[in-house]
Amino acid sequence: MERSGGQATINDVARLAGVSKKTVSRVINRSALLGEETRRRVEQVIAELGYVPNPQARALALRRNFLIALVHDNPNAQTVMNVQQGLLEGVAGSEFELVVRPVRRGSPTMLDDLRAFIERQRPFGVLLMPPVGDLPPVVDLCRALGCRHVRMSAVAGDPASTVASNDREAVRHAVSYLVEQGHRRIGHVAGPDGFLSAAERRAGFEEAVAAAELALPRSWIAQGSYTFESGQEAGERLLDLSPRPTAIFCANDEMAAGLVHAARARGLDVPRDLSVIGFDDTPIAAHLWPPLTTVRWPSISMARTAALKLIGGEQEVEEPSRFLSTLIRRASVAPPPAD
Amino acid sequence: MERSGGQATINDVARLAGVSKKTVSRVINRSALLGEETRRRVEQVIAELGYVPNPQARALALRRNFLIALVHDNPNAQTVMNVQQGLLEGVAGSEFELVVRPVRRGSPTMLDDLRAFIERQRPFGVLLMPPVGDLPPVVDLCRALGCRHVRMSAVAGDPASTVASNDREAVRHAVSYLVEQGHRRIGHVAGPDGFLSAAERRAGFEEAVAAAELALPRSWIAQGSYTFESGQEAGERLLDLSPRPTAIFCANDEMAAGLVHAARARGLDVPRDLSVIGFDDTPIAAHLWPPLTTVRWPSISMARTAALKLIGGEQEVEEPSRFLSTLIRRASVAPPPAD
Known part of the structure; x- marks a missing residue:
């Protein structure tokens, strides 16, 4: 077997399988976008080389880290936990990890902080929780840096970068x-x-x-x-x-x-x-x-879908066009008291 | 200026400053352990080379990532959020990021999952929240993998790897x-x-x-x-x-x-x-x-101290030997009803 010496790298796998590094990455991340034949060929080369994915080396090679970042400035701990749960469900079984990155919406350095974070860590993608994702300069920054992003929003938007509720x-x-x-x-x-x-x-x-x-x-x-x-x-x-x-x-x-x-x-x-x-x-x-x-x-399912959009590349994620919020009737409503 | 061609790397900085890569890393992370002269020399070389830290490249060079991982299986969302808050306070201003990694205490694959996570991501250190940190096999695994770890515990332990409450x-x-x-x-x-x-x-x-x-x-x-x-x-x-x-x-x-x-x-x-x-x-x-x-x-201050222990290397972190829990009297206690 041709080898570059030492441990096999993603470059070796890509070269021997005759595919791009991105395709190897997709195989490792179980993307649904791949043809069955390509997947099998790449998996065979991985097995032959005894290639063990090294996220740091791959991050360097692909100029991306296998990190999904939750960017938020939300005052409600329980809502943040629900979103974390959804994101973790979305990346479960992949090699993606969840990074939590709070920002301060009112801070004059918020955009600089976020830029420094993205440039340093090169996360694979970021989820922008409300209200951070409601700020156009934040979305513009992600675009300018070529950073994949999905917003959770109360208003419909571009389906590639929005999960919206009603x-x-x-x-x-x-x-x-x-x-x-x-x-x-x-x-x-x-x-x-x-x-x-x-x-x-x-x-x-x-x-x-x-x-x-x-x-x-x-x-x-x-x-x-x-x-x-x-x-x-x-x-x-x-x-x-x-x-x-x-x-x-x-x-x-x-x-x-x-x-x-x-x-x-x-x-x-x-x-x-x-x-x-x-x-x-x-x-x-x-x-x-x-x-x-x-x-x-439906914050958990919205966040789960957002995670799949972030890690799924160009593949289609099955989802409703809007996530529907529903009334849960418990015990805090009754007819009004007599005047 | 001697350069290895292209962008300056941590190796260049270390060689020109006549220090180890670890020392350069400490300067970047504002470790308190360094002498003032060393710090100034390294900072000067960084400035001369126009060196921009690249966490992926440094992670490869140092075989570590600039990630602190919170490993937990705690059923209480608010407690987990408090611990996240403390960790984020502890790493604020450094280039460390917080990764959240839930595990299932009861799962037969828990140890394998944790091993795979540590081997793949090579986090700089992990915080083991109760009850995960109460499990000796988890602590043994971290030791075997050479993974820096700190446990939050209700019982005192080795101060280097424990923050304990009373x-x-x-x-x-x-x-x-x-x-x-x-x-x-x-x-x-x-x-x-x-x-x-x-x-x-x-x-x-x-x-x-x-x-x-x-x-x-x-x-x-x-x-x-x-x-x-x-x-x-x-x-x-x-x-x-x-x-x-x-x-x-x-x-x-x-x-x-x-x-x-x-x-x-x-x-x-x-x-x-x-x-x-x-x-x-x-x-x-x-x-x-x-x-x-x-x-x-005092979960927030315990987690903050734990973060400082994890990223601070051998430096001393000022802390109490036990974190003291205190009674907060509100309105749910009164004398017993007459029988």
Whole structure:
């Protein structure tokens, strides 16, 4: 067998199999894009040479690392964990590893930090979690650096680089459910500026309220930052109103948990005195008392699909055009109290 | 300037500065171990050559990657996120990145999976979260592969490879607080087999109960698996007892949250009818209603210190010999109800 001396390299495999290094890489990563014959030929050469893939050497040869990076600035630990779980499911059985790279959206050095990270580590691809992926300069940077990227988004986009959910429609449905229960004074704890998800969820809320021809004073919408504490503060503002809303839709579960806290602290019972709906269906939703009615955001399957898009090269990943969020009815919604 | 042609490499820098590649690496990673003169000489050569560190090339040269891996099989997402946060704080400002590598403790292929991961990626070091780090074969494997590792543990060990907390003592203190409040029937929801933390917390509980000369029927200890659902089930068993415990110490917050759920579901008020103490002080503790009295496990600072040990080479990391867990008094403990 022809050998370059010492351990066999990906170059040896490619040369002997008569294919490109990229094709060898695809075989190792079990890409579905390959013809069966090519796969068999490359696998045979790998076996004959006793080639053991060395990710560092291959990274040098291919100018890429076998790392998928999760880039995020998300305040919700449970959401981040769900996305990690989905990504790990997506790369399971491959030789890709997950790198976690938090960034600070508000920092003046965020783009430089991200550029330094990509240039140094040369990740094979990056997943941009909201709100980082909602920032056009971040996407432009990835493009300029030739870094493969997929955004998770509340709005549809280029299918090659987007996995999208239907937040607006799902919220419309959730708020209509409150209307069906008889609520006429419905408030909203909105998410922070800069999150497309926050804007979409608020738009869905306003559309449902308008469709039911309900009043919506400005004071019935309080803005939070997707954290428990901000939900608590928003709750204090909304529950001070007179008359106060009989139902409140919160743009995520953490804020809903904070709102329930604020309600209990002033002796209100959920759902007897106040109905609450959240968004995400992170574990806290089921663990609250009463268990929280919420909209399940399919973050795990979105992240799994994103991982497959990132590592799959040009191969088609089977996926819905939108990932559908669905209403999970638990125990935090009831008809409004008699006035 | 002597150059090997093309881009300068770490070899060029080492040769011209008259130091080892490892020393160059230390300069790049801002190790505190270096003399000021060496650092200045290496930095000057780096500047003269216009050397840009290439992690893949350096990984090949040093046979190591600039990756710190978090190896875990922990059922609690919030605990894992805290540990990730601490590790990220520890590597902030260096060129190290965090790789997340879950394993399955019960799987017959766990050791092989871990070996394959370490051999393929050659991480610079690994943090072994409980309970993975409690398994001697895992530690033996890291040693055999020459892979730098640090364990987080509830029991002191070799300081070079252990960051340890004082769980037993902290739990003794927490349970004594229940005794001071007047409780005489104190139950325990224990953690799963194979977790040293679970064994230590249970030992602390039993020591405090023995010191107060209280009865401890076997039925007052229910075993869970550190998950919310297992806490709920354990709660159902303990709250069925007659007489039932007036206070219950749970080996983590998730199980305490499940126990509170089970109590509420049968109309019991916490803390009027039942006092509850958890362990960890993950966010769920403060977010529960009533806010949970718990023992704060310093997971973030333990993980930060572990990261510094992993990337710091032989340099001394300033740290306490044990990380102290402390009782956080919130609103889930009160004197027992009158019989």
